[in-house]
Amino acid sequence: MSNRMAMRHDAADSLGSFLRDRRARLDPAALGFVSGRRRTPGLRREEVAQRSNISPTWYTWLEQGRGGAPSAGVLDRLAAGLMLTDAEREHLFLLGLGRPPETRYRGSDGVTPRLQRVLDALPVSPAIIKTATWDVVAWNRAAAIMLTDYGSLPREQRNVLRRIFGNARVREAQDDWLGVARYVVAAFRADAARAGAETTQLVAELSQASPEFAALWRENDVVGQGEGVKRLRHPELGLVELEFSAFAVDGRPDLGMVVYNPATPAAADAIRALIASRDSAGSGPRSGDQYST
Numbered sequence: 669m670s671n672r673m674a675m676r677h678d679a680a681d682s683l684g685s686f687l688r689d690r691r692a693r694l695d696p697a698a699l700g701f702v703s704g705r706r707r708t709p710g711l712r713r714e715e716v717a718q719r720s721n722i723s724p725t726w727y728t729w730l731e732q733g734r735g736g737a738p739s740a741g742v743l744d745r746l747a748a749g750l751m752l753t754d755a756e757r758e759h760l761f762l763l764g765l766g767r768p769p770e771t772r773y774r775g776s777d778g779v780t781p782r783l784q785r786v787l788d789a790l791p792v793s794p795a796i797i798k799t800a801t802w803d804v805v806a807w808n809r810a811a812a813i814m815l816t817d818y819g820s821l822p823r824e825q826r827n828v829l830r831r832i833f834g835n836a837r838v839r840e841a842q843d844d845w846l847g848v849a850r851y852v853v854a855a856f857r858a859d860a861a862r863a864g865a866e867t868t869q870l871v872a873e874l875s876q877a878s879p880e881f882a883a884l885w886r887e888n889d890v891v892g893q894g895e896g897v898k899r900l901r902h903p904e905l906g907l908v909e910l911e912f913s914a915f916a917v918d919g920r921p922d923l924g925m926v927v928y929n930p931a932t933p934a935a936a937d938a939i940r941a942l943i944a945s946r947d948s949a950g951s952g953p954r955s956g957d958q959y960s961t
Contacts, residue, residue: 683763684733690750691716691731720749738764754919768921779806783917787811787925792939794910794928797917800863801870802828802856805923813943814902814910814928829856829870833878843899843907849880851896854889863922898928905938 692710696702701715711719717727722742730738730746738746743764747757761769779797787795787808794811796804796818804818804826812819816838818826825831831838832852842848860867875882893914900908909931917923930936 681733683760684731686760686763687716687727687731687746687750690752690756694751716746716749720745722746740765740769743769754921779923790927792930792936792943795925797923797925798828800859800922800924801867802852802859804828810939810943811928813946814900814908814939827870828852829874829881833874833881841901843901848898850884850887850889851891853881853884853887854891855893857885857888857890858892859924893924893926897931904942908935908938910935 691713692708694711696706696711696715699711699715699719701711706712713728713731714724717724720727720742722745726742727746729736740761743760744757746752747760750756752760758768761767783797784806787797787806790808790810792810793808794814795808796811796815797806798804803823804816807815807818816831829852832849839845856867860871871885875885895911895913898910898912900910902908910928911931912926912928915925915927917925930939
């Protein structure tokens, strides 16, 4: 047996083992099946096939490692039929197709307290959590002071693209607005492909409101968000250089975290002093409308 055939055989065995294990964990009575006498715990194969809208024979073959590579649609139906979590669904796709599933966009009004504490643990590094449509749903105090006080804005205005292309003061705060705008549009395009129809209305809105966005969107550039440098004209600190890094949020592929670290010790000291002065004065971020991510 060749190495490639051996790898396929191992993957099929792993998929079958995973399906059998998850089938055994389901309670027949809770799902409306007559429990009666069963030789093994969990659902029967034909019951999983029924819940997943696939043929019992096909499902049996998958468990036995001889059904071939299932389609993404079949895996999605199996994930629903077996009531898999997002992490389990991703594992199912990796076993069945060798790749994770397409990102499923879901609207979000916030993040878990634990994730917010991660942001708050970065005292001088502005950090935000954004959705695939680039709505900012969480931020820390450093971000409110150095970038935008999102808490002072209506929810529909907490969108990076709307602010970059629709707010003159945000535009003036960028040391290289065109470079920032081109990068943002190219990075957003990658998220737009994952989010699908959810971004169609936003793209149409921005294209109509901003000829510059429309022109950049037509360029069809795509970049990974990765990392880079941002130069921001802050009204109190002057020109500040920040290094940014983008991170995926485990278990929430529709969310991304962006952290802006001060590029120099002097910049870190200046940001720390500014935050301390606001804290001692008991004042809020102030003038948040002037900044942007």
